[in-house]
Amino acid sequence: MDYLLIFFNVLILIILIGILVYMHKKHVSFSKRVFTGMGLGILLGVLIQTLYGADSDITMSTLDWYSIVGSGYVQLLMLIVVPLVMVSIIRSIINLNKTEQLGKMAAWVIGTLITTTLIAAIIGIGSALLFDLNADQITIGQEQTERGQMIEEKYNTMEQKTMPQRVLNFIPSNIFLDMTGQRPTSVIAVVIFSFLVGIATLGVRRKQPEQAELFVRMVDSIFAVVMRLVTIVLRLTPFGVLALMATMVASTSYAGILQLGKFVIASYVALGTMFIIHLVLISVFGLNPMTYLKKVFPVLGFAFTSRSSAGSIPLNVTAQREALGVDEATANMSASFGATMGQNGCAGIYPAMLAVMIAPTVGINQMSFEFIAQLALITAISSFGVAGVGGGATFAAIIVLSSMGLPVALAGVLITVEPLIDMGRTALNVNGSMLSGTVASRMLGTFKRSVFENKNAIVEQKN
Template identity: 60%
Template sequence: METVWVIINVLVLLMLTGILYWMQKKHFSFTKRVFAGLGLGVLFGAILQFIYSAESDVIAESSQWFNLIGYGYVRLLQMMVIPLIMVSIISAIMNLKGGRNLGKMSGLIIAVLILTTGVAASVGIATTLTFNLSAENIQAGAAEHEQGLLLEEKLGDVGDQTLPQQILEFIPSNPFADMTGERKSSTIAVVIFSAFIGIALLGLDRKQPEQAETFRSMIRALYAVVMRMVTLILRLTPYGILALMAKTIASTDLQVILDLIDFVLASYVALIVMFIIHMILLLLFRYNPMVYIRKALPVLTFAFTSRSSAASIPMSVQTQNKKLGVQEGIANLSASLGATMGQNGCAGIYPAMLAVMIAPTAGIDPTDWTFILTLIVVVMISSFGVAGVGGGATFASLIVLSTMNLPVALAGLLISVEPLIDMGRTALNVNGSMTAGMITGRIMKEVDEEVFKDRNQDIDIMQT
């Protein structure tokens, strides 16, 4: 009988994907289809949990089939991370004539990303202390205990490395191995390798212009192909979100979420506060925050639902360039770097909150200023090389907790609410990278004010 119910559940999911396909054929906007997928997934998941239970065998088996769509979509996103970052970095650098202002541009973007991550860590610390959160008050179930053991296993050799050794790991010794994601720091290593290719190409312009132009043509063609592949995958977003949300809601124990509701609320308070700080920064650099929010909302919505900063790169670049008036090279660089370092949500707020919560279990006073200042610095440094896909926040937390000599296993206590919080963290990550691009564009006077003020701009990457 269970098999019959599983088949029915799968057929209902397919019917819901059919609704989304119908919306696509009727030319509903991408944003509307994403929200429709989100809403249908939540509703379907809630109905499944009401009919069965989170621990039901029917739910477990149905989820296996849901994963074909949900995690199949996630794997396609992960497939494109390295190619996307490589072509974006190389293209951004090679489009700078003669390397004009490359150092200043890169320096400004990285500075904004890392400094705002430090601010985000401070916000996370303050919020955790205000809500009086502590890992000592969280009860661990079997799933949480298993996740804790898994985190300790993932830590591997990282816990035995000093901070200088961890920084040294960013430099690639075998870039082709890093393209396979062999190391935890592979993403930032690919960024560095790609930057060297772009800089070398600029030097080749002066000495061997014909060869340089040939290579430029190859990169332009590769860039076009990669972006087309990304667009094809992004069109699957509503379907992926539908399956992911249905599986997540159906298999999540609501009581566990209620037990951790203080942490969920505190996390979103911290995320909202940091978003407001981003808006204040834009205001200080003479941007109208309301105009920015209206134009950036589709990108932030996509980041929220997809939970992938890297997958948001194409939409981020187009929005910055076509809607907000930021020069294309700056937009490319800020979106790409923002997906690999200085992520305010995943690498800033989250690790800082975990460290403060776990500190009392190790006999450390989380209100001690030495601890707080050290934590902020560690968070800023460790924010380099955090991959912009699912799991980035976990890796950042492992680095921070191990560097601060805190038990990493306790981070597994929050596994039940991870997906719920990760959506908000990812949206903040992407907003931070766009803020870095906007500020850099203003300082370098590379912003088209007419484009920014134009209220008729409506760029939809799904139509390109």
Template identity: 55%
Template structure:
């Protein structure tokens, strides 16, 4: 272990000690996440500036930081399936109404897909505004290799169809799906949990004692799982610090400058789409500024971790404890939003890529036929993304192959992919929270006392404190 590595780790430990001290002093959760983000940005940029891109000491430092950052993400992923299962079952037991369940599902999924269509449109507009085109771009060895990899995955993307996607949601082996083995495992577990809840409510009148026993069991299981969620979420500032430090330390400034147009266009589109979310929140009669303040910690985690699925526990906690959304709706929105209608990965990104690549094969991307076809394919394809791994990559493959555009050119963006993916993931999570909030408001189930409260969620005592 080199002296520089020891020095780097000592600085990182000191930063974590500061975050722990803030936790012990009961500094608000939001302020701790803000501080962690700032510390990570400063330290990651310092590592990059001092050692330079690709330095071995940075790689070694990031391996140790990964124990905290990646370890935190793994803990969140560990509790995703238990959280979804017990929360959905308990929600169905409380509803005891199939029509209410149908309304929640329809409103949630409808909002996710509608906002994805809007996101695609915004992506197209930004591509036009910034004059994005793949014509004339040169390829490095890494980008050529990435292009070849994408072409190898093309056959898998072309096999995807809406009927196959819908069929893949049905859990053939629910216990296997609980391990997350399939890319549609999250939705499959949601459906299996609904099935259990509906079956249980079916015996409520005939066997009330059995139903009551099962209901108590689910209540106990739910209390234990939520305690697990609380314990893991306490580590959020540490995870955010480690993850953002890793990203900044290994990012190449030159690569970012070479494709600064696409980076700027992407973040402009992401910011505009986030603005659309806030407009929807305002139209629902909620204060957008208060809303942003309440959801910032989960967006910060999604931004640094680049995982929509891993954000599910924190998203549910935020929606229920800070926005006043019922737990059943929050779980539906977070679960479906992690796999269907992702505004960033399945909306903006593939739309911008298609517009950027079309001129390389002599297609004018701004004809009405091309644009209408593109928005339609992006919206429908946003459901298909759930069936395959790779998120934004497969969303792009589905759209580009459906539009008969060369997929290998998508590899040109490999060097800036992590930077853009951070914003995309945050927007995905924002979209799912927006869907849950709107669904709750439309159904008149939002607890406005919770939303209007300025209380912070204190994960140390499991109570909300001013």
């Protein structure tokens, strides 16, 4: 192995990071630095794959070093998810005048997430039918077979659980376990616990105001420290996006993309169509979709490169509060719930397209109204509890395919293009959560239009 070449590749990354640092010193906007990081990452990834190939030892070792910046940034974001969600929600509830508003807030957030997932499933079905996707058209090699076996094993471990049992998993029994993120539904469990603590504080305030005031001051102090921590971590976003994008491009199998090109195109047509529907909904609720798009771009850029809905929560919450004008409580709820349920890309479009592809292999007419209606409803309902991390789409696909009586192993046929498609799916997931927060805040009357219309109110670093 040529260690000099690896050193040279790492040096290039350091130089590009230096360019982003220079842009920061020149007060170039946060959005432009994220976009620049993404562009430089693409160029660097293409250069590495062109020179060494996607599977070479030099490429793998280089990307291992790049992961210190890319994966390290994602891990830092995951680190602050739990304290941010917990403290922010408790603080938000404490500041509410009426607890009845919580029920309305949850109804609008969850209702929007599930409704848009239903629409996304229909879009996914339509795209699969339009492009005439069929699993029989794909050559299944050893890699696809091994992936299919892994999916079947995962299915065997979860097939005994009914939908009510999966929903029951939302309720925390050990909050310290969920704070470590050990369960797929840990984020929602933390949200529920935070709601209960906030409501309990309101009760204490009525009977023991002095004790409640002491707790409120403590929460406010912790909140200030956590938000400062969020600011520090978000400063690293352009660098993280640079390294993540370089890693993705350098390791992507172009041969796999060529073989499954029709599915990749069909997937992005569906994702793009659903994204347009999101913007239409923004305009329906009286907001300028182009203004919305400009303000959420840094969040979508990170979601696209990181492929982590959960990791996007801190940036998601910050963008909703500081750029879109969504109130604090709704922003935290929509970002947290959107990372675990109602994911338009991973739990809506993807499993619906897979089901349409696989149905003909077992003699089912994928164009029948009964099949389409059943698939759309099952996809929307099954979107509860999908993990907001890499692999969540597979989890959703297993639930939908098994519920439709389709072979789950065939979900492994797309492994070679999975990362490329997952980038777009994750961006759509995160945009769906921000859409739900915006819609809920508008309907509850807590939306700050002045912030939304203020061009200077953007996701930006603070000193």
